Amino acid sequence: MKVLIVEPGKYPREADIEHTLEAEQAVVGGTIEAVYPWRDSACVVCNDNGIAENLPLNRMLGDYDIIHGTFFVCGLTRDDFTDLTPKQMKHYEEMYHDPQLFFLLGKTLCVEHTTPEGYAQFMQATRQPPRQEQERPQPACGLFPLSEIIQQARRRTNERHF
Numbered sequence: 136m137k138v139l140i141v142e143p144g145k146y147p148r149e150a151d152i153e154h155t156l157e158a159e160q161a162v163v164g165g166t167i168e169a170v171y172p173w174r175d176s177a178c179v180v181c182n183d184n185g186i187a188e189n190l191p192l193n194r195m196l197g198d199y200d201i202i203h204g205t206f207f208v209c210g211l212t213r214d215d216f217t218d219l220t221p222k223q224m225k226h227y228e229e230m231y232h233d234p235q236l237f238f239l240l241g242k243t244l245c246v247e248h249t250t251p252e253g254y255a256q257f258m259q260a261t262r263q264p265p266r267q268e269q270e271r272p273q274p275a276c277g278l279f280p281l282s283e284i285i286q287q288a289r290r291r292t293n294e295r296h297f
């Protein structure tokens with residue numbers, strides 16, 4: 136099945152995967168969820184537990200959601216997944232071409248389009264040391280990657296429950 140695979144921090148790539156549940160789960164790294172955000176015969180297939188598994192933020196889905204972890208875009212028939220057409224492949228490659236960075240500026244969620252190199256540099260610069268070594272200065276201007284904000288909130292919630 137001809138699909139477009141989109142990994143965090145990378146450019147999308149066309150791939151030919153087996154049309155089996157196991158192959159689809161291998162691409163997304165777990166159980167799959169199909170999301171149907173468009174009116175054409177295509178959908179996003181992602182890890183249905185991406186948030187709980189703390190998978191990296193990948194791309195915006197429209198202007199209302201963020202896809203976590205690797206996903207793929209495939210075509211649809213009336214009741215099954217199928218190949219993307221060449222026109223769909225081009226359209227979705229353009230839509231998801233740029234890797235995206237997510238961060239908070241004050242209380243505003245910001246999304247920045249970048250390159251794979253820019254993504255890697257940002258992630259390296261904002262990587263947190265192991266918990267016992269977390270005495271680094273806070274970033275200037277209140278910029279935090281959203282994944283760091285989410286992890287901090289989860290830690291605070293977990294600490295209150297124990």
